[in-house]
Amino acid sequence: MPELLEKSKLNIAMFPWIAMGHITPFIHVANELAKRGHSVSILIxxxxxxxxxxxxxxxxxxxxxxxxxxQVEGLPPGAETASDIDVSPFNPLALAFQAMSTQVNTLLCTLKPDIVFYDFAHWIPNLAAKIGFKTVFYNVICAAFWAITIVPARHFPKDRVLTExxxxxxxxxxxxxxxxxxRHEAWTLSTLPLECGDTTFDVVITAAMQGCDAIANRSCRELEGPMCDYxxxxxxxxxxxxxxVLPEAPVGKLEEKWDTWLSKFKPKSVxxxxxxxxxxxxxxQFQELVLGFEMTGLPFFxxxxxxxxxxxxxxxLPEGFLERVGGRGVVYGGWVQQTHILNHPSVGCFVSHCGYGSMWESLLSDSQIVLVPYLADQILNTRMLTEELKVAVEVQRGAMGWFSKEDLCKAIKFVMDEDSKLGNMVKxxxxxxxxxxxxxxxxxxxMDNFIEQLYQLLV
Incomplete structure (x- = not known):
């Protein structure tokens, strides 16, 4: 859009919820903004x-x-992101996050941004009125999650817990x-990550969305148009x-030890x-999972x-597991370059929790998709991929999200078997x-249209 070049470049600040799955997409959208000459300050x-x-x-x-x-009560020493704590209804990191408002206020007074992107920091609009900037609630998970969990809660008294x-x-x-x-999945909402003291998740998000100048979704009309209109x-x-807003190609090379291991196997077999x-x-449940992979007879990472x-x-690991799988299986507890792995020629199937970032990475990969969602937003993403787009299969599970090694193996076989009608259909x-x-x-x-709409907020 040539007309964008004639305008002053935007000065944008970002303060995402301090979880990797939130910070990463904020950085990705910052890259797209900077690619077009705009400056971005990220507070993390x-x-x-x-x-x-x-x-x-x-x-x-x-x-x-x-x-x-x-440091707040209940927060482990040195914890700075959601990866440092277990998922639970009471989240001390949320308390610490709320307490960061004074630091953020000081930085924003210095940076003087035109627009601030945020998600869970519901108090950002209060600073906007004082400092003088526009606000965008930038949603990095599916729009359905807010529509189906937060909107209903707005219509009930705050002291009443919704039934299943x-x-x-x-x-x-x-x-x-x-x-x-x-109905049997409503329990997943008990794991919402921002319940702290008297402040509950629905109150935080409702305030965050009501207070902003615009809601933005990391999505497209082809996928979530009606939900965004709602x-x-x-x-x-x-x-x-x-x-x-995903990188066109992964940055750098896959770590040599993983590239060497994956390259031992046939294309699309891992x-x-x-x-x-x-x-x-x-x-x-972890042991049931790895045993399910063992049952497939296929190489796995x-x-x-x-x-x-x-x-x-x-x-x-289960007793004797490593001896039985030999060199065809790796179970690793550290961080890996997921995008690089999904782009490796030997990888043919991605078994995922269907977090929003992983959902997009799976859609843009060549791998078959098997889903084992746990949290509420992941279940909604899974419904989109399995029942609307029909590009994936979900592992069958019982109450409270438990699955058997047999059901996991069955789902993988469905998509990896070359003669499977279901596998060929989703492929x-x-x-x-x-x-x-x-x-x-x-x-x-x-992205060009998105930036044009950001300019319109400043008019």
Whole structure:
């Protein structure tokens, strides 16, 4: 859009929730803004900068500013991101996050941004009125999550807990009959990550979305158009779409030891499994998972944190597991280059929790997709991929999210068996959607339109 070149470049600040799955997409959208000449200041803890700073492709325009995480009751020493704590209804990191407002206020007074992007920091609009900037609630997970969990809560007294039936019943006007939580899945909402003291998750997010000048979604109309229109009507404000905002290609090379190991196997034969950095499984469910991979008879690479109560990944493995799988299986507890692994020629299947970032990475990969969601937003993402786009299969599970090794093995076999009708169907649909998302100009057009809408906020 040539007219953008005639305008003054934007000065944008960003303060995301301090979880890797939130900070990373903020950096990705910062790269797209900087690519077009705009300057961006990202306010995050030092540990996050050390872990994610390499994603900054335009260091002359994108600057990181350290905000320290104050020590609060219940927060482990040295914890600075959500990866440092277990998922639980009470989240001390959320208390610390709220307490960072004074630091953020000081930085924003100095930076004097035109626009501030935020998500869980519901107090940012209060600073906007004092300092003088516009605000964008930048949503990095599916729009359905806010529509189906936060919108219903707004219509009930704050002191009343919604029943499972109410939580599993889509609100009036909700635009999908498939991207829903089923009644037995309403328990997942008890794991919402920002319950702290008297401040609950729905109160925080409702305030964050009501107070902003515009809601922005890391999505596109092809995927979530009706859902975004629904949110716009509920909050009576514009919903901007940035597109999925993912790097066109991974930066750098895959670590040599993993490249060497993966290259031992035939093209599209290796199963890769990762559930993000936050989810720590119970030891018995972890063992059921790895046994399911063993049952497939296929090579596999599992990248998961050590399960709860285990001193190491090796200690948590079933007896005799390593001897039985030999060199065809890796179970690793450290960080890996997921995008690089998914782009490796030997990888043919991605077993994922269907977090929003992993969802997009799977859609833009050539791998078959098997989903094991745990949290509410992951379940909604899974419904989108399995029941609307029909590009993936979900592992069947019982109450409270438990699955058997047999069900995991069965789902993988469905998509990896060359003679499987289901596997060929989801592969065909996946290829069509990938072609759409990667078509020339698709992502650039979304970002150019997004920036034009940001300018309109300043008028």
């Amino acid at each position: 803890p030092k540990k996050a900068i050390l872990q994610l700073g390499h994603n900054n492709l335009y260091p002359h325009l994108i600057k990181f500013h350290i905000v320290s995480v104050p 039936q109410e939580l599993s019943q889509p609100p009036k006007g909700y635009p999908s009959s498939t991207v829903v939580l089923r 949110l716009s009507a509920q909050y009576n404000k514009p919903v901007l779409l940035s597109g999925p 199963i890769y499994c990762a559930f993000g950095s936050q989810l720590k499984m119970q030891k018995n 599992i990248a998961l944190p050590k399960p709860k109560g285990a001193k190491s990944i090796e200690e948590a 065909h649909n996946h290829e069509k959607w990938k072609e759409t998302f990667l078509s020339p100009g698709f992502m650039d057009n979304y």
